[in-house]
Amino acid sequence: MASTALSQWAYDLAERMLSEPLPRRWAHSLGVARRAQSLSPVLGGDADLLEAAAVLHDVGYSPSIASTGFHPLDGARFLRDQEGADERVTRLVAHHSCALLEAEERGLRHELEAEFTLEQPELVDALILSDMTTTPDGGPTTSTARVAEIVQRYGPDTVVGRFIQRAAPEIHAAVARVDRRMAAAGSSHPM
Template identity: 80%
Template sequence: MGLNEWAYSLSESMLAEPLPRRWVHSLGVAKRARALSPILGRDAELLEAAAVLHDVGYSPSIATTGFHPLDGARFLRDQEGADERVVRLVAHHSCALLEAEERGLRHELETEFELERPELVDALIVSDMTTTPDGGHTTPAARLEEIVHRYGPDTIVGRFIQRAAPEIFAATERVAGRMALVSAGTQPM
């Protein structure tokens, strides 16, 4: 079984029944990741696998800390023996260090999981932050607004996502720039 076949199967088994909306969101994030393949080269499959698995930590069967990037990464590492790079991307997706800080878990996240290449981190941020909860396409600004509205501005998630906004917008610009260079034929893969 290939990496993506395994990742889709695992994510579906963990999310589709208990959290169908989260599963549909994950499928949308994977679709966005796939669309970025021109700038990912040989890491395209890796990013798509991480994208479809990025929210697996929400699964009630493995949620232990209540912080889904950490729960998901630990599960993938300890129970699934997943590719180390996929695990790192899941652990650090969408500015997770900032949310970990809000939750008092930054030290755990930083010491257990190294950061992946910045280009891949950016691509996963963009894939997640341009996908609605129902798997549709959106803008980063609209996605941030939706998250703040859903959770509330003074909650852990609301505070973290507002702090993360500058980095989310910067990642979006970096990815758009790389895509433009590839489209113009001026960037090697």
């Protein structure tokens, strides 16, 4: 799966942080990385960067580093402060899947924005598609089914439930933008 030093490092780190304490989260992360690989026709030189961010996107759930309870921020801080990770990978992890909206629900938006700037919109969209078209077990799904699954799992009136319902239009729009880019490149992401 991994092909360069950056992605190999990312796979090794994600496995170390997730595989034993959170095997289902590890399976999801591997699925997200596979989905990211499928987008390489439109990513050019950033394909490996996206794959690394994809496999690491949920590292903040690891019990050994979780501190705020907001995994994008915990993961990005860990990658930056403990691992000296590539800044672009760290920014993608910090902002994955409309994280600013969830940060707002948690009263952490200012911290997230102050510490981590947004990455290029095309990469942000590609990571949204990769995460939001992958089931918790790492299989393929649609963004509509994934949003519904998250609402059902967490409940509609929880922080995560409220956030994902607010984020749904942007999630679906990001998926559509990537799909259009893939179609223009003569490719499509597999389901």
